[in-house]
Amino acid sequence: MKHVQQLFLIIIAGFTLCQACDEPNFEMEDYQSKIVVDGWIEQGKFPQVLLTLSAPYFSDIDSASLRDYALTRAKASISNGEVSEVLTLKPNNVYFPPYLYVGTSIKGEIGKTYTLTVEYAGITAVATTTIPIPVTLDSVWFALEPNQDSSGLLWLKFTDPVIEKNYYRTLTQVKNEDSKYIPTYFPNFNDEFFNGQEISVSLYKGNKTSTNKEDELYYTLGDTIMLKATSIDKSSFEFWNSFQKEIINTGNPFASNNARVKSNVTNGLGIWCGYGSTYYQIIAK
């Protein structure tokens, strides 16, 4: 489906006979900040949770105010239904904000459900996620695009399990280039059209951030690419899928304005996502 969306964007761009880009003025009412969760748990790993507050839309954000939105005085805890653990705050220099809530005793297990509870300033935000069974890929390879000397895509082939509905999300990290795993371009897909079949999927390189849309869409010959192929649950998929549309479609008159990001966090925004992951390393040659 991802190409369809891309095509639509191109069609839209072609249709738009842009006359001038002015900056209209809007007056905003008071905005009440909400707790924003960006957390994940993988099999065999401790949970990691980034907490921030949402900001009024037009407030300028610089390094000083950005740090104000980082939530460092919240109480975050996770539970696997049997035991629970309060997460501890640690500095990090990979993600924003530069503080990460991490666990030290509960590790992710396949098939289990985890509840995250965040308490801050009298507000309690709660989210639940499950780690689905990871899917093993049959093969992964890099292939140059037609008529290109050095640009190519990452391809993967796997067999979708018949029984349940499967949701996938793919992330890559180019060695010596990226400091973390970055979602590929249109990283979320499900088995609606290939349930139980063997399927080949091509992956375009994702943008590092939504603010930098000029990133190269292709992987380069010689790259060492780390692939994280994950299975996620339905509510996580719905979040990521709607989140991606939100980032792409905002303000686009050709897109419906009824869709909203489907958060799995009650009383807050964002995502608490369980990943059933498998890792691969590919040298682009």
Place this chain on the structure above:
Amino acid sequence: MARIVILYFLFFTFTSNLIAQQLFRLSGSVTDSVTHEYLPNASVEILELQKGTVSDGSGRFELELPPGTYQLRVSFLGYKTHEFSIPLAKNETLKIRLTPISVEVGSVTVSSRKPDENVTSVQAGVLQIDSKQFSKLPTLMGEPDIINAIRLTPGVQSVGEGNTGIYVRGGDAGQNLILLENMPLYNPSHLLGFFPVFNSDILGQVRIIKGGIPANYGGKASSVIDLAMKEGNRERFCGSGSIGLLSSDLTLESPLSKGKGSLIVSGRRTYLDAIKLLSQPFIPSSKNFFEQTNYYFYDGSIKFTHQLGSKTRLTLAAFGSKDTYTLTDNEFSVSNKMNWANIAGNANIKHTFSDNMAMGYTLGITNYFFEIDAGFNTYKFNLYSGVRDWFQNLDFTHKLTDKSRLKYGVAYTRHLLTPNKVAIDVEKVNFSNTNQYFSNEGSIYLQGDYSFNSNLSISAGLRQTYFQHVGPYTQYSRNEVGQIDDSTVYEKNQKVIDFLTWDPNLSWVYLLTNQSSVKGTFSITHQFIHLASVGTVSLPTDVWLPSTQFIEPQKVGLVTLGYFRNFFDNVVETSVEAYYKKMSNQIEFLNGVLDNFDNTKMEQNIITGSGKAYGIEFYMKKQLGKTTGSISYTLSRTLRQFDEINSEPFPAKYDRIHDLSITLNHELSNRWNLSAVFIYATGNAMTLPTGRYIIQGNVANDYTAVNSFRMPAYHRLDLSATCQLMKRNNWESSLIFSVYNVYNRANPYFIYFQVKGDIDKYYLSVAPKQISLFPILPSVTWSFKF
């Protein structure tokens, strides 16, 4: 059903014969003495009896009078009034030819209606526009556009730039019944409304009904736009056309069978693609916009009329329009092609049984489709969406007495809707999915007009519709994880679900003086074929869906009350009209159209809600003299309530609080004619984020209320000047200079937000950006007539 019609038929024929016994029939036709076109709505008065009638759509009139000698006065705005006396001792048929004033004093704005119709007609909220009238208005590329002319009238939203939708009294773009010569058309539009879809040279009379829709119209809930095609010249071969910067058109008319019939054919084509070819040597391909894109459209229409004996007339009409847009980008290996088209045709037979009774039968087909063919590397994609209707109507008009008139009939439409048909081919994996719905829509109606006395008249009617969704159809049910686990299969023509609806209407007029009246209307209408908009503007990609077990018929109730007053012997017309509209079972896509490719059944992506609209419309129009014009102002609100979108009622995206349009036309000299249009409208309602947050380095928006913000107001001034060139016996031509958006206002088309900075570098700023479509656009068009 047939039995009921026959019973009606027998009953009314019988009763009317009783009434008509002592009277003679004076009938005839009114034509233009120069062009020999029939003149609808010409006034025919019997001075002695102070009674009269108006000619019908084909210029014919009928009166029943006791024997005697009468002084007749036949008048029509823009024509010399013709007065003569006639002895009536038997049934008489007259051919009356009126001489246009324009032949003597240069062109005059002509309105083909009775001078005092604004005040006296029983229908409130009905506007008639003559093609000659709107042809004078300034236009985007010098091409007269009836849809834009309609948008300048009160109660119809004025702004259509980049949006082909018509929004009438809070109704949405899919609630208008657009009839071209009795053929219903779905989404008739060219690219973003840039070009008019109907060639003005073929249009005769245009009627817009905004309230109290008579029962002979059905199927759409908010309004009727009834466009009649002009009849071909019966006396001589003639034609007209225009050559513009981007498109040209030609219309030809010819008599057939020695004046017993006529033919009118018209065609138009754009040549943006030719401009591309011409520009290639001069503009390097990397900078040439046309290198990657190509757009063209053509449209055409034809109408054939033939008199079969004195009482029967056959009309065949067809209309077609097709737009093609292609985009290729070799760098990204992208190619895609979009087509959308309207094709419709019908045959109509009109038969006059007796002095008081006539019948019309129409059989036809209308087809609308939209198609995308796209390729991206090894990925192939095809999307098709369309509507096909086979329709037939049988209508009777029946004059019972001078004070009462009946219309009744039956209608049947077979709908085939294909909201989406998708074929995807990725690396040998093929996927295809077709959503198709067959339905039957049958109606029976009765509409009666009655004058209680010279002051009070009413028109009331009832339309009953039976709608059926039938097979072949497969209904799927899903398990908890969303996979299909069961299905029910319906055979061909097996009923899936049906609906029975009643649509009553009532209009009344009370004349206070001969220059002022009070009018009111009430109506309930249902709609079975729904338009689901994919975006915030009306696009050819909008999808038509039928009523199914998931989508109930839309229902719209409307009440209006108005005061109408003419001044200076009907030269100036004014009116104030208030309306209140309640809508239920309105539909919206929950997610964008992008999600529809994935769905096995599109209706699962549909949510239903309700709405209401209310407003007050002010209208003033001067229709005679060297300077003519109109001022139309509407103060209104349109609200929607969809539980899935917002818990509170919210403004519809096309909610317009203020909507003002002013048109002005001035006859400077015999050669020069100047005209101007000014529009002011409250900005569109839009949803804006109130907050934002960061996930994995991406900035996302947080929304609190739907459509709670407004775009900046829309306003625009257009000017045009028409210069009459040489004028000989059968040849005249003129140059039309027009300037669109004179003061180059950057009106907002849409607003998006640009996020700058890099979260990793701890700096972000968000700025709203506005996209506007058309800057100041001058154009020149040469038009001719022979």
